[in-house]
Amino acid sequence: MTKQHKFFAVVSPGLEHIASRELESLSAHNINIEYGGISFTGTIPLLYRVNLRVRTITRVLMRLRTFRSMTLEGLKYDLEKIAWHVFFNENTKLEVEVHTHHSRLHHNDEIAAFSKKVILDCLPKIGSQAPLHTQTLHIRIDNNRGILSLDTSGERLDRRGYRLASGKAPLRETLAAAMVQWSDWKPEQSLLVPMCGSGTIAIEAALVGLNKAPNLRHNFSFLHFASFKKKAFNIAYDKCLAMEKNIPLHILATDNHDSALAACTKNIKRAGVEHHINVRKQDIHQLKKPITKHGGVLLLNPPYGLRIGDEKKVLSLWVDIGKILRQYFIGDHTWKTVIICPDAKHEKALHVPVKKRLKLKHGGLQTMLLEV
Numbered sequence: 001m002t003k004q005h006k007f008f009a010v011v012s013p014g015l016e017h018i019a020s021r022e023l024e025s026l027s028a029h030n031i032n033i034e035y036g037g038i039s040f041t042g043t044i045p046l047l048y049r050v051n052l053r054v055r056t057i058t059r060v061l062m063r064l065r066t067f068r069s070m071t072l073e074g075l076k077y078d079l080e081k082i083a084w085h086v087f088f089n090e091n092t093k094l095e096v097e098v099h100t101h102h103s104r105l106h107h108n109d110e111i112a113a114f115s116k117k118v119i120l121d122c123l124p125k126i127g128s129q130a131p132l133h134t135q136t137l138h139i140r141i142d143n144n145r146g147i148l149s150l151d152t153s154g155e156r157l158d159r160r161g162y163r164l165a166s167g168k169a170p171l172r173e174t175l176a177a178a179m180v181q182w183s184d185w186k187p188e189q190s191l192l193v194p195m196c197g198s199g200t201i202a203i204e205a206a207l208v209g210l211n212k213a214p215n216l217r218h219n220f221s222f223l224h225f226a227s228f229k230k231k232a233f234n235i236a237y238d239k240c241l242a243m244e245k246n247i248p249l250h251i252l253a254t255d256n257h258d259s260a261l262a263a264c265t266k267n268i269k270r271a272g273v274e275h276h277i278n279v280r281k282q283d284i285h286q287l288k289k290p291i292t293k294h295g296g297v298l299l300l301n302p303p304y305g306l307r308i309g310d311e312k313k314v315l316s317l318w319v320d321i322g323k324i325l326r327q328y329f330i331g332d333h334t335w336k337t338v339i340i341c342p343d344a345k346h347e348k349a350l351h352v353p354v355k356k357r358l359k360l361k362h363g364g365l366q367t368m369l370l371e372v
Helices: 016-025 044-053 072-080 108-122 173-183 200-209 230-242 258-271 311-329 344-350
Strands: 005-010 029-034 037-042 059-067 092-101 133-142 145-151 190-193 250-255 277-281 296-300 335-341 356-362 365-371
Touching: 005 044, 016 029, 016 037, 016 173, 037 044, 044 059, 044 230, 059 072, 072 108, 072 145, 092 108, 108 133, 173 200, 173 296, 173 335, 173 356, 173 365, 190 200, 200 250, 200 258, 200 277, 250 258, 258 277, 296 311, 311 335, 311 344, 335 344, 344 365
Parallel strands: 092 133, 190 250, 190 296, 250 277, 296 335
Antiparallel strands: 005 037, 005 059, 029 037, 059 145, 133 145, 335 365, 356 365
């Protein structure tokens, strides 16, 4: 029987249920939702699939061992029980990140330095040969319960590699993808993205519509595990390519700022979806609902104006957006609107009925997705 491993998917708070549905679709087992993440089990090929194909997960950790001893000597015992040669070799640059909360063992820097020394004593060849690839061990101790986890993703998965040009307040790719999924947009429908900024929402929608895996160009840390299974990875990678669709999409990204449109155009091209997204200069006040056969979805991420001096002007914009929604979109059952809203004040300015909402964090702020 193929060995099952324990994993933990780190997600932005609020996206747990959307991410869990992604994991379920990829055949993960024992899925358990926690605040800010999801634990699950599966094989190494599943680990490869998840890292390549998930859209709303920030990173994936492999759970190695739990421990209860709250002394450095006790931690050493547990560290020495792990077969580090399976993961590390002479090309490994080892880093240790420690997070403690309400625990007797709580000096983070001391724990990190001690753990690194123990592992190097177990496997002296670590880091002895270039090129070096960073592997990060995470030690989390919460209420005197510890867990050792190894990062498998490397750089955060929301960093797809296409957004080199950004607007003033770029939206994380994982949140943009969650917005698309939460809206239940279908590829045969029209999708409008006014005030598109650097184009993240439109790009993530195109990736969804074309069924393109978002992380094919990612430099995962598991690629540099000593036990990396290249054949299994190539199978997972090739399946991603085979699942892609070449279908017409009806995505329109608009903005009134030339700099935003320039960034958006460059990012769309880097993402390889330039033939599937139309980019146009248009003020939000010119927004109208197009005539479509299958209806559509409107996705909005307006400015928040949370800085002093901006609020009055921005709230006036939200009032105008509400008028546009009431005039063209509200009441048409073939269209759905989803908007990122920072607080009750902005929601009130819209003055539209809210069908459902999803609380989440964006840029360190508590915010909401609203379907209106």
